[in-house]
Amino acid sequence: MEATMSRVLLLFALLLAGQRGCTASGAGGFSMEFIHRDSARSPFHDPALSSHGRMLAAARRSLQAGAHYSRGAPPPAAPAPGDGAMTEVISRSFEYLMAVNVGTPPRQMLAIADTGSDLVWFNCRKGSGDGDLHTPSSDGPAPPLAAVFTPSSSSTYGLVSCQSNACQALSEASCDAVSNCQYQYSYGDGSRTIGLLSTETFSFGDGRAARRVRVSNVYFGCSTYSAGTFHSDGLVGLGGGAFSLVTQLGAATSFGSKFSYCLVPFYSANSSSTLNFGARAVVSEPGAATTPLVRSDVDSYYTVALESVAVGGWTVASNRSRIVVDSGTTLTFLDPALLRPLVSELERRITLPRAQSPEQLLELCYDVGGKPQGEWGIPDVTLRFGGGGTVTLRAENTFAVVQEGTLCLVVVPVSEGQPVSILGNVAQQNFHVGYDLDARSVTFAAADCTRSSAS
Structure with a gap:
């Protein structure tokens, strides 16, 4: 398995190196907020919860994620069962969020940051010229302050052909009616996202345009359907696989494939942890x-x-x-x-x-x-x-x-x-x-x- 994955990573890295561009104002790295879902900086923050109440809720989520999967709960129905690629990963609840500016002009998306999966994806809305996209849906309540990315509003959005090497790197990827690359990505608790593999310019930083790092042609899932526990604008995979943000930044920039974080304790509700990339991750x-x-x-x-x-x-x-x-x-x-x-x-x-x-x-x-x-x-x-x-x-x-x-x-x-x-x-x-x-x-x-x- 390791040899197969190494070949996939090499193929992907060569593909990225041939078509990527990066502009960065920092010296080899950047840092950003790593926001715990229960902190005061999160839209999910409940001011009525004490610090021990937040801890108990987080412990409950940890245990319930596995219990849901062990009970054999059926995955939510999808518009086209069996279409696209499915990769099942660990059953979990989300705990941390990160902000990513997507597109040109940039649209800020507050996404789940997941060190246990790879795909980067955001909720997408149908718009003029967006092709066969559908309004996303999800089980449960709508995410607070949800943002949706509209591909037609960005001058740097691109679709990926189902004949491309990137699409082939998604196991069992499928083609839509006009030969765009479709994906289906499923998580251990039955949650899933379905959409079109796409490319876009991402920017990261502290909010000041002069200090932002911009990376073009990042592969991401333009999610036309999501179901399950994704009460957010999307998800950024920080895992060790080919499509994770870490791997893509390593191939597209001089930062290397590295990141780090420093997690503040649960009782520090008014502080956010720090997420670092490149030289700052050492x-x-x-x-x-x-x-x-x-x-x-x-x-x-x-x-x-x-x-x-x-x-x-x-x-x-x-x-x-x-x-x-x-x-x-x-x-x-x-x-x-x-x-x-x-x-x-x-x-x-x-x-x-x-x-x-x-x-x-x-x-x-x-x-x-x-x-x-x-x-x-x-x-x-x-x-x-x-x-x-x-x-x-x-x-x-x-x-x-x-x-x-x-x-x-x-x-x-x-x-x-x-x-x-x-x-x-x-x-x-x-x-x-x-x-x-x-x-x-x-x-x-x-x-x-x-x-x-x-x-």
Whole structure:
């Protein structure tokens, strides 16, 4: 599988190199907001929720995403079942958003940022000269402040032929009536998007035109139908496959195929995390730990080898397993062979009184009512990854207050509904995490992410 994917990536890179253009005012990179869906900067923000209410809602989403898929819920009906390419990826809820300016003149789209999938797509509207496009639809309530891209309003929009190499890189791609490339992309929870593979100019930056990075001829899905959990303007795939934004930026610019983020803690509702590309994505903080990417069942996933788990410096489990590093999943999911001894050792060391989990979502909870955080006595948990890199998780990475006075372990076992081990975003809070597709590695460094956030 890796050899096949390498050939596809090479073909795609050669194709991109032959037709791309890029203008950039920065020196080798750029940064932008990485907006948590529950933060004050998000249109999904609920001001009535406390910080622990936001945490509980995020934990609930993590568990429900897998439960939906395990129950065998049928995927939503599509206008043309079986047409186009289908790629099924991990079942998940979305947690982070990013703004992309699409087209000429630019139309700002606030999209799901997904490190576990590849395709970049936005909702499209039928307009004069747009061909056989249809008004998008979705299950559930309409997204707040939704934006829709109108191809006819942009002077740089282009369609892709179904005979092109790019279209052929989409498995089982199909042709519409006028030989444009159709796609169908499906996610593990049954959500899907259907549309036309297209090209457009994207621009990124801090809102000041002079400092924006513009990249032309980016491949994206002009979505004419979406169904499921996509309550947004679209989705930007940041995974490791051929059509992800990371791969396309690497082929079209001098930035390289790399990006990073620094996630602010959940309680920092008035701050946004930072998403970096190019030179700004280099993780150079003291103590940085690098681990190589390993073979994955899905090309999109950033999968590494987890060798062992230690509590307070004492190794409690050594059982090599693959784990996906993912910003789109809140909780951390571990193989029971690693989780059971971890929980046993935490129970032995933590002297707080036990408490019931809200909604019985989480296994290990404690009563911390009236006790300052400095007296909780939560030991550090150290993960040793392949290549010898070690990452030490503080209390804020392994436990969270999910209701007033109740502290719970936010590490849960993999299950039939969620069979993939995942290092979730709580475990990554206050870490600078860098992904380098050129070097095939992921790097972690402890950081104060509120200092680099967009406040």
